[in-house]
Amino acid sequence: MLGGDAKKSIDDFNVALELQPSMSEAHLNRGVAFLRLGDYMHASRDFETIWSDPKSSLRARAAYHDALALDALHRAADAETWINRALETDPSLDDALLFSAVLRERRGDLDGAGKAYKSYLNRHPDSIIAMLRFALTAQRAGFSEVARKYLQQVVAAAPSSPEAEEARKFLVMWE
Numbered sequence: 419m420l421g422g423d424a425k426k427s428i429d430d431f432n433v434a435l436e437l438q439p440s441m442s443e444a445h446l447n448r449g450v451a452f453l454r455l456g457d458y459m460h461a462s463r464d465f466e467t468i469w470s471d472p473k474s475s476l477r478a479r480a481a482y483h484d485a486l487a488l489d490a491l492h493r494a495a496d497a498e499t500w501i502n503r504a505l506e507t508d509p510s511l512d513d514a515l516l517f518s519a520v521l522r523e524r525r526g527d528l529d530g531a532g533k534a535y536k537s538y539l540n541r542h543p544d545s546i547i548a549m550l551r552f553a554l555t556a557q558r559a560g561f562s563e564v565a566r567k568y569l570q571q572v573v574a575a576a577p578s579s580p581e582a583e584e585a586r587k588f589l590v591m592w593e
Contacts, residue, residue: 464480482513485500485521553569569585
């Protein structure tokens with residue numbers, strides 16, 4: 419898989435799982451390979467297999483990846499259930515925190531999304547993606563000055579990035 423051939427890596431993980439069916443690492447990596455190939459149902463099965471083992475140290479990562487697979491299957495409520503499981507299992511899993519903000523924002527939970535984006539920004543203050551999403555969420559929630567401040571920070575932090583271009587569009591629209 420590290421060589422970029424997700425399809426071939428599935429065969430390798432299948433061999434490993436034939437030898438040791440409970441190997442969480444093989445299930446996780448095979449699930450990630452399935453994700454890369456767009457086979458979200460098989461990916462989800464691998465991630466849920468890991469989750470079902472209460473002794474696995476990979477449960478939080480599996481729940482996070484399952485949320486990605488379920489979201490790709492347009493099962494937003496299930497994706498949110500699994501992202502919450504990931505965060506309950508490991509509150510420091512930053513990928514899950516950011517994705518939880520995205521899911522909440524999509525659902526229209528602006529307060530929840532804003533809090534999750536802000537928590538992520540507290541851990542990663544230079545994340546221009548989180549700054550941009552936090553700003554847009556703040557604007558939608560009626561906090562125009564907060565939104566403007568964060569959009570300006572995006573432009574200042576990465577002036578030639580796609581995020582800065584997006585931020586500039588909103589700053590112009592809101593003048």
